[in-house]
Amino acid sequence: MDHQTHEHDVIVIGAGGAGLRAAIEASAAGVSVGLVCKSLLGKAHTVMAEGGIAAALANVDDRDNWKVHFADTMRGGQYVNNWRMAQLHAQEAPARVNELEAWGAVFDRTPDGRILQRNFGGHKYPRLAHVGDRTGLELIRTLQDHGIHKGIAVYMERTVVRLLLDAGRVTGALAYDRERGRFTVFKAKAVILACGGVGKAYKITSNSWECTGDGHTLAYDAGAELIDMEFVQFHPTGMIWPPSVRGILVTEGVRGEGGVLRNKDGHRFMFGDIPDSYKPQTAADEEEGFRYVLGDKEARRPPELLTRDHVARCIVREAREGRGSPHGGVFLELQTFAEWFGRRVKGFKAELHWKKKLPSMHHQFKELGGLDITKEPMEVGPTTHYMMGGVRVDSDTQMSRVPGLFACGECAAGINGANRLGGNSLSDLLVLGKLAGEHAARYAKDRPAAGVPADQAEAAARRALEPFDRPAGENPFQVMFDLQDMMQDLVGIVRKEDEMVRALDGLEKLKARAAACHVAGNREYNPGWHTALDLHNLLTVSEGITRAALVRKESRGAQFRDDYPAKNTKEFGRVNTVVWRGPDGSMHIRLEPIPPMPDELKDAIRAEAGGTLPEELR
Amino acid sequence: MATATFRIWRGTAEKGEFRDYTAEVGEGMVVLDAVHQIQATQAPDLACRWNCKAGKCGSCSAEVNGKPRLMCMTRVSDLPLDVPVIVEPMQAFPPVKDLVTDVSWNYEVKKRIAPFSPRKPDAPDGTWRMAQEDADRVQEFRKCIECFLCQDVCHVLRDHHKHAAFIGPRFLVHVAQLEMHPLDTGDRVAALKNDNGIGYCNITKCCTKVCPEHITITDNAIIPLKERVVDDHYDPVLKLIRLVLRRRG
Numbered sequence: 001m002d003h004q005t006h007e008h009d010v011i012v013i014g015a016g017g018a019g020l021r022a023a024i025e026a027s028a029a030g031v032s033v034g035l036v037c038k039s040l041l042g043k044a045h046t047v048m049a050e051g052g053i054a055a056a057l058a059n060v061d062d063r064d065n066w067k068v069h070f071a072d073t074m075r076g077g078q079y080v081n082n083w084r085m086a087q088l089h090a091q092e093a094p095a096r097v098n099e100l101e102a103w104g105a106v107f108d109r110t111p112d113g114r115i116l117q118r119n120f121g122g123h124k125y126p127r128l129a130h131v132g133d134r135t136g137l138e139l140i141r142t143l144q145d146h147g148i149h150k151g152i153a154v155y156m157e158r159t160v161v162r163l164l165l166d167a168g169r170v171t172g173a174l175a176y177d178r179e180r181g182r183f184t185v186f187k188a189k190a191v192i193l194a195c196g197g198v199g200k201a202y203k204i205t206s207n208s209w210e211c212t213g214d215g216h217t218l219a220y221d222a223g224a225e226l227i228d229m230e231f232v233q234f235h236p237t238g239m240i241w242p243p244s245v246r247g248i249l250v251t252e253g254v255r256g257e258g259g260v261l262r263n264k265d266g267h268r269f270m271f272g273d274i275p276d277s278y279k280p281q282t283a284a285d286e287e288e289g290f291r292y293v294l295g296d297k298e299a300r301r302p303p304e305l306l307t308r309d310h311v312a313r314c315i316v317r318e319a320r321e322g323r324g325s326p327h328g329g330v331f332l333e334l335q336t337f338a339e340w341f342g343r344r345v346k347g348f349k350a351e352l353h354w355k356k357k358l359p360s361m362h363h364q365f366k367e368l369g370g371l372d373i374t375k376e377p378m379e380v381g382p383t384t385h386y387m388m389g390g391v392r393v394d395s396d397t398q399m400s401r402v403p404g405l406f407a408c409g410e411c412a413a414g415i416n417g418a419n420r421l422g423g424n425s426l427s428d429l430l431v432l433g434k435l436a437g438e439h440a441a442r443y444a445k446d447r448p449a450a451g452v453p454a455d456q457a458e459a460a461a462r463r464a465l466e467p468f469d470r471p472a473g474e475n476p477f478q479v480m481f482d483l484q485d486m487m488q489d490l491v492g493i494v495r496k497e498d499e500m501v502r503a504l505d506g507l508e509k510l511k512a513r514a515a516a517c518h519v520a521g522n523r524e525y526n527p528g529w530h531t532a533l534d535l536h537n538l539l540t541v542s543e544g545i546t547r548a549a550l551v552r553k554e555s556r557g558a559q560f561r562d563d564y565p566a567k568n569t570k571e572f573g574r575v576n577t578v579v580w581r582g583p584d585g586s587m588h589i590r591l592e593p594i595p596p597m598p599d600e601l602k603d604a605i606r607a608e609a610g611g612t613l614p615e616e617l618r
Numbered sequence: 619m620a621t622a623t624f625r626i627w628r629g630t631a632e633k634g635e636f637r638d639y640t641a642e643v644g645e646g647m648v649v650l651d652a653v654h655q656i657q658a659t660q661a662p663d664l665a666c667r668w669n670c671k672a673g674k675c676g677s678c679s680a681e682v683n684g685k686p687r688l689m690c691m692t693r694v695s696d697l698p699l700d701v702p703v704i705v706e707p708m709q710a711f712p713p714v715k716d717l718v719t720d721v722s723w724n725y726e727v728k729k730r731i732a733p734f735s736p737r738k739p740d741a742p743d744g745t746w747r748m749a750q751e752d753a754d755r756v757q758e759f760r761k762c763i764e765c766f767l768c769q770d771v772c773h774v775l776r777d778h779h780k781h782a783a784f785i786g787p788r789f790l791v792h793v794a795q796l797e798m799h800p801l802d803t804g805d806r807v808a809a810l811k812n813d814n815g816i817g818y819c820n821i822t823k824c825c826t827k828v829c830p831e832h833i834t835i836t837d838n839a840i841i842p843l844k845e846r847v848v849d850d851h852y853d854p855v856l857k858l859i860r861l862v863l864r865r866r867g
Contacts, residue, residue, distance in 0.1 A: 042764055044669075045670075048672065102744075104734035104796075132757075154725075179714055208668070243644055360674065364673065367673065368693070369646065521663030526665070528662025
């Protein structure tokens with residue numbers, strides 16, 4: 001095999017927020033770092049994050065602190081989160097946000113000049129540090145501009161297809177470059193996966209072409225375990241019209257700033273369905289909700305800011321029961337709040353206000369939908385957004401069960417449980433990205449260089465070239481589209497046993513079709529070939545999602561089972577699903593108990609739950 | 619469904635040609651949708667960069683009917699469809715394949731610019747205070763999505779190939795962002811004049827016109843930087859004072 005070789009102490013695969021933060025930390029520890037990006041640097045999916053970074057800075061409401069953030073995160077995840085990760089995350093997030101400012105980030109400000117924080121779903125207090133609605137861009141650009149001066153070697157437009165192992169330890173990776181299709185062997189003492197999500201397994205998604213479950217699959221193939229794969233977050237508000245923009249995200253910030261959901265009859269349906277666990281925190285009427293948006297500390301939050309899983313299901317229900325908008329979603333409008341606000345504040349200019357608060361939403365709808373959100377309601381519906389499930393890692397080091405293999409960001413799992421709160425992913429990737437970088441560097445320092453077995457790289461490269469070798473076969477794009485249609489229909493927001501059993505059968509057929517794909521042309525920048533290789537990853541994570549969703553015979557967080565519509569805490573409230581690859585190559589699954597929570601953390605939750613512990617923790 | 623012809627550049631650094639493809643045109647469709655449709659059904663090896671498809675990542679830069687555009691933000695319904703829609707790669711950078719160009723020069727340029735260096739924190743807890751008005755000024759520049767369309771349209775780079783001497787509008791915006799950053803203490807003015815070639819810019823404002831983020835590149839970033847260079851290096855009164863001070867010293 002003709003290839004280049006690069007050697008580093010630590011290789012980071014993925015250059016979104018988590019990968020960049022991990023690379024910066026590892027580099028600061030004094031080891032040599034290589035950063036491998038699937039796209040150009042600075043283009044990763046983090047750029048799409050809009051609303052903000054959750055951190056209990058307490059700049060806007062001084063009652064906030066890490067314990068409240070921790071309790072909010074656990075309640076949002078319905079208590080199947082890894083509590084230790086949730087604790088570290090809540091404790092460290094403020095320091096990680098302040099550090100971004102030291103590296104040049106310019107957040108929106110409070111009147112006294114500190115970092116401004118906004119309201120978001122499931123967060124008790126205004127907690128999200130933000131820059132208008134383009135916080136992800138600010139975060140990735142800040143890390144990028146800081147990182148390029150830290151001696152990190154950046155390898156752009158290279159896709160890793162296989163991790164290389166020496167005697168059970170990860171010692172490298174095989175990648176191809178998009179430009180020429182040549183292979184690169186990366187040799188490393190430690191490898192950090194920061195490859196992001198799996199959204200491309202579904203037809204309607206806010207995710208880009210890159211989000212094909214690469215990190216999940218690389219880890220799984222190398223012998224690591226995946227947990228919580230049934231928990232796929234469907235964001236309640238994606239664009240649904242015109243067809244070409246279906247799935248593009250409409251930030252939760254719209255609701256955080258006073259946006260209201262209505263069905264076709266103009267009814268504000270969210271007031272009619274508030275879960276018991278959130279009733280004490282939810283506004284009694286429109287007036288109270290709007291006062292909350294304006295920062296009234298006595299007021300409780302509007303029902304549009306319930307957790308994403310719940311809001312998404314309410315929207316699906318409205319549409320299914322014939323009360324939806326013309327294109328199968330519901331309406332999200334800013335006018336009610338603006339009128340209410342305009343009555344109280346002299347000289348309030350709605351158009352200017354929304355352009356300042358939600359500039360990129362205004363731009364996005366104007367350019368792509370031909371709609372002015374300051375004057376007209378938006379049509380929105382759920383879109384596949386975020387993967388709570390992923391590589392199982394140690395909560396204090398981010399190392400998987402495969403020695404030398406670390407994971408962070410969306411492709412790692414644990415912190416979010418059954419449902420992630422908005423704003424927690426940007427803080428997660430900073431806090432746990434840093435942790436992964438720190439511990440990967442420490443691990444690498446303690447170890448001599450290991451070899452990369454030539455036969456593994458050779459075999460992986462040969463497999464990667466197979467789609468060219470077949471004289472004829474199916475178009476890989478068609479196989480991908482059929483997979484996306486099937487997952488959307490059979491393993492989507494509302495799930496049923498018989499449909500998922502059919503999906504498993506369908507996956508086997510799709511695997512056979514993927515293995516027989518043919519790619520025309522040559523290896524130079526050939527998207528057909530790249531798609532053919534991504535199929536293995538998409539199929540692997542789709543199987544993981546389906547098997548885990550079948551095993552969890554209850555509805556919890558992002559998982560909603562039509563055949564088991566209630567929570568079953570007795571059987572499933574204290575366990576995670578774990579999938580791994582057996583020696584025969586097939587996927588295995590088991591339920592594993594969650595370790596008991598220390599009393600200190602239970603106290604934090606009890607304090608936020610009206611004095612009683614939720615059933616899961618009793 | 620209506621169809622339209624897309625005349626797309628196919629080729630490598632060595633050779634290439636325009637080829638015509640027919641695509642179905644649906645409501646709200648953008649040029650990138652057409653490219654994807656052609657890729658999925660007729661030309662799976664058609665190379666193009668893209669990521670977010672929402673104008674936020676700046677990957678799908680190309681030239682549509684001769685104008686530098688993000689393909690994901692160019693609605694097909696805004697183009698005349700009685701003639702072929704011409705889609706070609708950016709011209710200011712070396713071609714790689716089809717619609718993909720080698721933009722690595724941009725990444726090298728950024729590395730040469732002195733990084734952000736903040737003043738000492740304002741508060742004992744290590745944080746700073748800044749007013750929203752001061753933040754606003756640089757937030758405009760920090761909106762940049764690095765699509766490099768401003769670099770593509772700039773005649774200093776596109777026609778005169780001054781890549782070695784001139785950093786281009788994108789990085790003048792980057793320098794402006796650093797120089798006007800409320801917390802930054804660095805001084806990049808001498809570098810602007812000597813290494814970054816700010817004098818090459820003759821304010822034709824083409825960059826401002828193509829910016830998909832509507833950053834007023836020329837007026838808000840480049841002209842104020844030019845003024846700083848003039849103040850520091852060409853002000854006759856300052857020159858005299860410096861001369862006197864130097865004699866005394």
